[in-house]
Amino acid sequence: MTQTSDAPDVLVEVTDLEVYFPIKSGIIFDRTVGHVRAVDGVDLSIRRGETYGLVGESGCGKSTLGKAILNLEPPTAGSVVFDGTDIASLKGEDLRHARKRFQMVFQDPMSSLDPRQTVESLLLEGLRAHGLDTDTDATRARLRELMSDVGLPVAALSKYPHEFSGGQRQRIGIARALSVGPDLIVADEPVSALDVSIQAQVINLLQDLQDKLGLTYLVVAHDLAVVRHISDRIGVMYLGALVEESGGAELYDVPLHPYTRALMSAVPVPDPQVEDTREQILLTGDLPSPANPPSGCRFHTRCPWKQETLCDTERPQLRVVEVSGASDSHRVACHFAEKIASGEIQRHEVEATITTPGFGGPDAGPTAPPEAYIGV
Ligand SMILES: Nc1ncnc2c1ncn2[C@@H]1O[C@H](COP(=O)(O)OP(=O)(O)OP(=O)(O)O)[C@@H](O)[C@H]1O
């Protein structure tokens, strides 16, 4: 058991985390010819009771980071400390016991719910796995409570997943995560498979449950609007690492990293006057492969503010910067964040660079068209 962090309100502390996937080649010898660096040096902490939103392009490592935090993906290096305990040090009964405290809600509830089981049986499965089904009356009361918590009728317990709508199925997924009484829920794209009208209901449900049960959330999403609505703090990921982190509202008011600014500029604003005058950043170039990331700043191949020095040679670390409007908890990984914010460095055209695909498996190659707004 490793005790870290003096701050009592930190529930999860991630330090220098790396998760690499080997790329194998050869039918007979199965040689490792490279690695997909899905998570490549992440430091972050999640405070008790907060919602931490994680955004970034497809393939930047959000889900892998979420799984590593839940001990579902072993780290290649670095550590995840949950409530003072390094989760890599947990084995056997200790690990099973700890798993009760962190649960996951998936994007597609249909694929995460066994279609042959009723809702009751799905919920009982989790309770039994953690020795929480010892008294029949208490279990019945608990199942009814779970249904009420997620806004479903008690009659739903005897139905099968296919009998529900997408939003209702996500409520069942949430009930299953809640059934074992977790402290932390990692919600990976919890509403991206749902209609927009249903998305708001599920987001509101997550917020109500947080208030009622004191839950801590890590919410992974492509959609900046979803993350903005729900998050106390937001981390922006690019190619396996955090490039910016700040309080939710502050990130939108004072985005400092060029990549964050590009993400923001891709989100439409309802007011046509604001929409016409706001910053538009068209990113050129492919998203490089995480199997063969660029040297220096990972974003330099697409950055409209890239400079002749440092950008392609030195990897910038997350740091607090002195910029008007940015608080001392706002961190950004850009060598020139202050000069970009002050306007001393101006945007320029980005020369198209040829990216070497590397060995990233089916999803790891270039994923964006050569010239596109980033799809978030
Ligand atoms: N089990 C695995 N084996 C090999 N490579 C993997 C594995 N899981 C993920 N990857 C690769 O790691 C990188 C990060 O994947 P990850 O699923 O974490 O990204 P993501 O940000 O969640 O993407 P999305 O938004 O599309 O869900 C991708 O290049 C992906 O192909």
Ligand code: SF4
């Ligand atoms: S370090 Fe350089 S390339 Fe990276 S975001 Fe900052 S200006 Fe752009």
Ligand SMILES: [Mg+2]
């Ligand atoms: Mg994902």
